[in-house]
Amino acid sequence: MVKKSYIVIGVIVSLMVMVGCAKKAVKEEPMVTGKAGEKAWEKPAEERERAGIDEKSLQASLERKKYPGIEGEFLESSLLKDINFGFDRYDLTPKMREILSQNADLLLKNPGVKIQIEGHCDERGTIEYNLALGERRANRTEEYLISLGLSGNRISSISYGEEMPLDPRHNEGAWTKNRRAHFIILSR
């Protein structure tokens, strides 16, 4: 089990480093992809094991959900973690990349799963500019997952702007939670 995850993580890390290098020439992204991977590498064994959750755990974690006023049900997994953005930012910090590579890991092990990335904003700023900002957050996240080896036709994205706060309160803590990319599963 542990050995298997080592191999998987090893493959992902080398892939990430390769992609990171390849991308660097075109896009001005700092080469933190490799670093995030290395950090995961240095973690204690039990945590590594958690990062390398097997394919069944995602399927087992799925919960059926529906948004009021939006057609269709979808699935959600607590294993696919949100990433949180800075105010008026859409760039990915090393910490966010680490979360995304864990999400990607799970999704690579479940190749049939189709996801939608939701870009969300806090309530500050105009409704329409926040729609644009949510679009960029979702898109930047999607690009990164694709760079980690996920096929683009498994991913769609949507901006909800400031329309779906996770925490309805009006303070820094709530705003931080609300500036996020969230992952839902449209089909397993």
Add this chain to the structure above:
Amino acid sequence: MYPRVIFILICLLFTFIRPDVSLARVYIDIESPELQPLPIAVAQFKDIGESRPNVARTIMDVLTNDLTISGFFEIIPRSEFPQEINALADPPDYSSWLRSRAEVLVMGGYSSKGDRLAIEFRLFDLVEKAFLVGKRYEGSTKSLRSMIHRVANEITYQITGGKGVFDTKIAFVSTISGNKEIYVIDFDGHNLREITKNGSINLSPAWSPDGRLVAFTSYIKRNPDLYLFDLTRSVQIRLSTKPGLNAAAAWSPDGSRMALMMRREGNAEIFIINRDGTHPRRLTKSWSSEASPTWSPNGRKIAFVSDRAGSPQIYTMDVNGRNVKRLTFLGSYNASPSWSPKGNKIAYCGRSNGRFHIFTINPDGTGIRRLTENSGNNEGPTWSPDGRFIAFSSTRGGRSQIYVMNANGANQRRLTSTRGKESSPTWSPRMDR
């Protein structure tokens, strides 16, 4: 449903001819920053048909409210009237009115038969001792308020040279029912009604120049698609459904096209589509976010928001996407531009000391003016069709509600008082055309 459809304007009593003397007189200069309201006496309208006393009361309330909120008039209380106005046919006793502060006088009457109602009024200049205008309106009893708004429009036209906008409406987003639906309310804050009832997230209403359609964005099908609500038939039509945003639609002044935000290469850009949703053309090409287009009234330019310089600022461009110029340089967050109907101002929402306020700026970037003061967040400005008023949303009273002010920031008043949170007002064109 709409007054234009429902009632027939009979009006124009040719028995009276407007004397030349009134043409020469300037009652109030509405362009003046220190506008002096014109003192006006409004006599109780006389019942000249079946007895319906509550009609007189409604006429008085609606008419004096319209004239007051316009900011152009000061209503002289009845206790200061030097004479009782009894007979509609007689001109006022001008000599007795010389003692009063009132400079103009409105008198009128109404008659009803079944569910039909007629209103007539006459306007006199008490200083020049002259009859100015008289008109008669007829319609169903349900359109009483609309008829009174037209009386107010006509009085305003006589005094200011421009027709009033008392029969216009404002559409906006409200959470009264829990989710964001589109609502419509009359200019005077009456007749609130829900337009969309789809239970979804509905955003950015935009009133078509012919007054019949409201474009908006809705998430019904798990994508921010563009819809039209047809006000005459009360139906919702799905119009533009490209994956990603189809949002913040703005009608071209001739109603043939819409500018809107759409996704291209992972970010929002400004596009133009035909009014049937077809043939999207991209206007902006950038790595940044573009948002909130608004057309100049001559249809040649579009102002919009872009964060290409690092923070959201307002830019203008030609309608083919060329000749992009940055308009705002003051402050780190300027958005929601709205081009005035006369073309000489752009209203927008800008952040100042941590709060959002309504500003106006000339289209060449000069003449910035802040219109709201230290009270809550003020967002989403929209102009009345005559360019004399701006509606916006504000949190100054707690929950975000819709407010209206004169275009120079004077006379700020609350339009809505609901249990919802309101945003994104859009002013209708004139219905009385």
